[in-house]
Amino acid sequence: MTHHQPKGTTPVLQLTGVTKEYTGSPPLRILHGIDLTVDHGELLAVVGPSGSGKSTLLALLGSLDRPTTGRLCFEGHDLAALTDPQLAALRAHRIGFVFQQFFLLPGLTTVENVATGLLYSGAPATLRRTAAVEALHEVGLGHRLHHHPDQLSGGEMQRVAIARALVGNPALLLADEPTGALDSASGATVVDLLRTLNAKGTTIVVITHDRDLAASFPRRIGIHDGRIDFDERTPHPAGAPR
């Protein structure tokens, strides 16, 4: 898989008129009619002020939540037609998440944490373990296999989280402020990792508050008050300086 997709293939994500409301009185409408298409191999930054609905959108993209109205297709499947267990299976096999707070499990070693990324896909334990070791080498943590999260730096923890997200070879990687809790050097390492991953074909959507980081991405989407404010592309993203 390359990031040059031939025309006419199914987009990874296709949103038409997607809204999200939170029940309450009055109901709180967070997203208003989002139309968005994300193709295979894209590297996309989502920017916008705090509370504008970025995380809410990301949860919808990752099938963690369902739109209130509108249509959301993942690799051509209308998610509204899938049951909750089917959505869970979709997440297990096709989608990876990275969060600002890492969410590493304190009782498990780094290998075990990364292997958890394959747990719900039904892979046997030995395979999960080998894949986890490989993924940790990929993120440059081959020497930290048996450490516990509390023995790692923030940057290392986020790299473990990325290894956990990529261990299942997802088609789509969603990252919610992955560098938000890191210093600039660690943040840069994490972003480099994402770029490498993208270069291998994974579609990546990253929420970020970092303007420079967003500017270095081939495509940027601005969210403001639950609407798409702008959707711009940089003509030649590959090799662009950050």
Next chain:
Amino acid sequence: MTPAPRRTRLRPTDLLRLGMIGPRTRRMRSALSALGISLGIAAVIAVTGISSSNQAHLLERLDRLGSNLITVAPGNGADQKPAPLPPTAEKMLADIAPVQQVTATGATKAQVYRNDLVPTQQTGSLTVLAARPNLLDVLHATVRSGRWLDTASENLPVTVLGDRAAQRLGVTAPGERVWLGGQWFVVSGILAPNELAPELGTAALVGWPEATAHLGADGTAATVYLRSHPERVPDVQAVAAATANPAGPSTVAVSRPSDLYTARSEAKNALTGLVLALAAVALLVGGVGIANTMVVSVMERRGEIGLRRALGARGGQIAAQFLLEAVLMGLTGGIGGLALGALTVYGYALAQGWPATIPLATTAAAPLVSVLVAAAAGIYPALRAAKASPTDALRSA
């Protein structure tokens, strides 16, 4: 278009490992929660084990004493006064086919005192009985010290005292004297306690010829003791009254001391119910403890729950993880309780000189009950964990 991925299930070993995460990372808290269950189970095991060890001990003793002993004694006549057995009773009873051995004690008019200075009313509720030479033999009774009556001493002022009789008369060793029927008798032996004939404990036994010659015994039996063929005991019981006194079978009391003995020992276990109720309360408290721990655990681990949902866990798999965690805590508690209870039973039985036994049913039920209690306690927190929306769980973590 990629086909929708099919759903997969967690392997049992993976699920087990998931269930271990909580107890492994929160050892103290899990141990304390399990302790509640442990105490309840330990109490049940201890109570049932001690009572069954006691039972086993009694049965063992009964085996030694023989459960084929039957006693025939005068009952109340029509006038509500004791009707003495006919002089022929002993002989007639001996002729019942399955009866293997017969012996008897006979009533006397004598009383026994510590010495000649004690006022005659103060009998200390002791009786003086004439004894057949084979009495101890038939009862499987033994002398604690000294000697039983022999052909020489049964014609002499010689007595053998029951253990309580000796105590009340202040006799500590054979060779001392007691004031019996208005003369000094030499104590030749003291009996060891015998559960099947407790009435001998408070008796002073003298030879049958001596009793008829000097102590006013009329030669009839006060109690006839029979040893029956072990499998024919009910048959012998059925005909004993009519055989002993053909003229008035209803005035004869026939009983099997081993029955009385077991009935008596079972009555002592009435306390068991109370302890079991307490154990149930302990189990309930243990269950509430586990439920509480699980609720706290689910609240603390919202981030983990949200993450697992993001990694593809279904709600049911989240519920299974937490339910299993509760069950493992219960199982640990149950097994710990089993060990604690068993230790108590063995210690107690050892101290009492009983054979230690714990009913198999209790042993099997203990882990089962604790698992059930824990599962019941874990259901609500587990369902709560499963129902939490993934986005809420991730945001509030």
